[in-house]
Amino acid sequence: MSIIVKYRGVEIERGDKNVLKGVTFSLSKGEFYYLVGRVGSGKSSLMKTMYADVPLYSGDCAEIMGFDLLSIKKSQIPYLRRKIGIVFQDFQLLQDRSVSGNLKFVLKATGWNNKNDIDSRIDEVLSMVGMANKSYKMPHELSGGEQQRIVIARALLNKPDLILADEPTGNLDPQTGYQIAALLHQLSNAGHCVVMATHNLQLASDFPGKLMRCEGKQLIVE
Numbered sequence: 001m002s003i004i005v006k007y008r009g010v011e012i013e014r015g016d017k018n019v020l021k022g023v024t025f026s027l028s029k030g031e032f033y034y035l036v037g038r039v040g041s042g043k044s045s046l047m048k049t050m051y052a053d054v055p056l057y058s059g060d061c062a063e064i065m066g067f068d069l070l071s072i073k074k075s076q077i078p079y080l081r082r083k084i085g086i087v088f089q090d091f092q093l094l095q096d097r098s099v100s101g102n103l104k105f106v107l108k109a110t111g112w113n114n115k116n117d118i119d120s121r122i123d124e125v126l127s128m129v130g131m132a133n134k135s136y137k138m139p140h141e142l143s144g145g146e147q148q149r150i151v152i153a154r155a156l157l158n159k160p161d162l163i164l165a166d167e168p169t170g171n172l173d174p175q176t177g178y179q180i181a182a183l184l185h186q187l188s189n190a191g192h193c194v195v196m197a198t199h200n201l202q203l204a205s206d207f208p209g210k211l212m213r214c215e216g217k218q219l220i221v222e
């Protein structure tokens with residue numbers, strides 16, 4: 001199994017506050033990880049370190065897909081982020097354009113310029129999330145669960161090895177949340193590494209995965 005993220009003895013700080021100490025874990029392709037812990041325990045902060053939104057200053061090792069987070073340069077950060085699909089709980093679709101407009105926007109921003117390639121990649125990701133016939137819809141015409149599927153489709157555009165989902169079911173009713181968790185779990189079966197922060201521990205009994213818990217400023221890996 002190939003390891004794509006490796007942290008050893010990493011300190012995670014927000015401002016001058018130490019959020020997590022001695023963080024040690026690794027993540028592998030094709031695995032599904034739950035990230036749990038109380039409100040404010042550091043789940044989002046940990047995820048943000050992985051895409052260099054929260055910088056890391058000290059630790060023995062913090063490597064992610066060929067990048068060293070302890071010494072990454074600003075100019076490298078966009079290239080790291082292209083390898084990571086990010087899904088938040090608030091959907092953050094651009095409201096002024098259609099589903100395909102939202103997806104096209106990301107592809108163009110990440111260097112795609114052949115119209116046929118763009119159109120076929122959009123068709124591919126929309127069918128992966130069960131939304132093949134919704135490309136012309138405006139975000140406000142979609143339900144919360146459908147919008148979250150589009151956000152997942154957007155996260156998949158550049159075929160990321162790693163998908164980080166921060167409470168992706170937080171704003172959804174239980175049944176829709178369950179379907180979104182099922183979809184993310186399928187993506188791990190298809191070879192992506194998926195990390196999902198959640199307060200819903202019921203999901204962990206429905207979809208197998210490894211548990212990582214933020215507790216008392218430590219990351220406990222079970």
Ligand SMILES: Nc1ncnc2c1ncn2[C@@H]1O[C@H](COP(=O)(O)OP(=O)(O)OP(=O)(O)O)[C@@H](O)[C@H]1O
Nearest residue numbers: 014015017019037038039040041042043044045046
């Ligand atoms: N931008 C920031 N500046 C300073 N401190 C912050 C910032 N963002 C978060 N924190 C602090 O860092 C700690 C960890 O917050 P974080 O958002 O990582 O927790 P969390 O486990 O994701 O919580 P939640 O379940 O609410 O999403 C909290 O004490 C929080 O107040």
